[in-house]
Amino acid sequence: MELKNKPKKIIVGMSGGVDSSVTAALLKKAGFDVVGVMAKFWKEGASKENRCCSVESEKLARLVAKQIGIPFYVVNLEKEFKKKVVDYFLKEYKAGNTPNPCVVCNKEIKFGLLIEKALKMGGDFVATGHYARLGREFPISNFQFSILRTSDVRKLKLLKGKDKEKDQSYFLWQLNQKQLSKVLFPVGNYTKSQVRNLAKKFDLPTAETPESQEVCFVQNTTNDFLKKYLKTKPGNIIGVDGTVLGQHQGLWFYTIGQRRGLEIVGCRTPHNSNVMQGKPFYVLEKDFKNNILIVTQNEKDLLKKELVVKDINWINQPKLPINAEVKIRYKSGFAKARLLQFGKKIKVEFKNPQKAITPGQSAVFYKEDEVLGGGIIL
Numbered sequence: 001m002e003l004k005n006k007p008k009k010i011i012v013g014m015s016g017g018v019d020s021s022v023t024a025a026l027l028k029k030a031g032f033d034v035v036g037v038m039a040k041f042w043k044e045g046a047s048k049e050n051r052c053c054s055v056e057s058e059k060l061a062r063l064v065a066k067q068i069g070i071p072f073y074v075v076n077l078e079k080e081f082k083k084k085v086v087d088y089f090l091k092e093y094k095a096g097n098t099p100n101p102c103v104v105c106n107k108e109i110k111f112g113l114l115i116e117k118a119l120k121m122g123g124d125f126v127a128t129g130h131y132a133r134l135g136r137e138f139p140i141s142n143f144q145f146s147i148l149r150t151s152d153v154r155k156l157k158l159l160k161g162k163d164k165e166k167d168q169s170y171f172l173w174q175l176n177q178k179q180l181s182k183v184l185f186p187v188g189n190y191t192k193s194q195v196r197n198l199a200k201k202f203d204l205p206t207a208e209t210p211e212s213q214e215v216c217f218v219q220n221t222t223n224d225f226l227k228k229y230l231k232t233k234p235g236n237i238i239g240v241d242g243t244v245l246g247q248h249q250g251l252w253f254y255t256i257g258q259r260r261g262l263e264i265v266g267c268r269t270p271h272n273s274n275v276m277q278g279k280p281f282y283v284l285e286k287d288f289k290n291n292i293l294i295v296t297q298n299e300k301d302l303l304k305k306e307l308v309v310k311d312i313n314w315i316n317q318p319k320l321p322i323n324a325e326v327k328i329r330y331k332s333g334f335a336k337a338r339l340l341q342f343g344k345k346i347k348v349e350f351k352n353p354q355k356a357i358t359p360g361q362s363a364v365f366y367k368e369d370e371v372l373g374g375g376i377i378l
Helices: 018-029 055-068 078-094 101-120 192-201 222-229
Strands: 010-013 034-040 072-076 125-127 132-136 156-160 235-239 244-248 282-287 292-296 303-314 322-327 335-342 345-355 362-367 370-377
Touching (some): 018 034, 018 192, 034 055, 034 101, 055 072, 078 101, 078 222, 101 125
Parallel strands (some): 010 034, 235 292
Antiparallel strands (some): 235 244, 303 370, 322 335, 322 362, 335 345, 362 370
16 A cells, blocks of 8 residues: 655544554555544533443553554544534534434545645545545545645545445535545455454554444434433324324424424324324325424335435536435435526436435435535525
């Protein structure tokens, strides 16, 4: 793994997980001046922890840094994280949306403030353990590790990670060319199993560290967290035929497609509190004007053939209209669609209807392995 025009220093964002640990080890083995940095994020009170930077996570990251022989520092970004990520999260839920805080964290914190701090520390690049790759408009062997002088850099392409099950390019669609020009993704061309094997080969203490898919600053459930900051505002739950079925506690506590935790009268069973006549209910719509939660027992009601997105970010802007694949949530598949200009927004017309399109989530546009850009679903 050789880098052309080797930079003097690479700052590695370390979380105490196996991916960032292997990232640091690979770069160190390649002969770079590597510095490990852990960012401390906001947590709820002195007795709580943020999963991304817990006491145990910091301990593991320090052990890894010692093992591979690199310096390690902690930077405090609690205030910035609270303002940019947590406050955004609460504001969006209160507005009736279902936000993705990881997308915002990547743009504003991990590839925003952390890059700024890395440059102040004399770093040339920031490396992370994300499963994504970088490509350029002209061929370079081993492009995901290749670095050119700034004057040589042309447009970068953000690509899916090699491991399709772990690919994290979805969370990076808000990054711009300037940010990408300062980033490395050393594990993007490996599978997760290969990364764990490398961790064992390097004798890293994080080789068997379990993964966490939860929101890092939420201790229990999202609703438990929201109830601490958003007041209840009861209103009716009605079916599509207008029948009142129960009472909700506040529209911000529900998301489109949700089928559990609905206060439907007469739906009390040992295994599911949301079943009537053998069929579950799903959240179909939130009527904020009348404070009504609309539900359905017909899953087909959740299908839609189009959506509109705002706050568009193009990593590489194509000429529209264009056929592409669209991902409407991290765990969804890739849906074939047509992208059309819609004023300052983009309309997405799907070849096949998509289920539970959720306002506030990210719709990310792909052309084969390349992330073209994305937007926030209205």
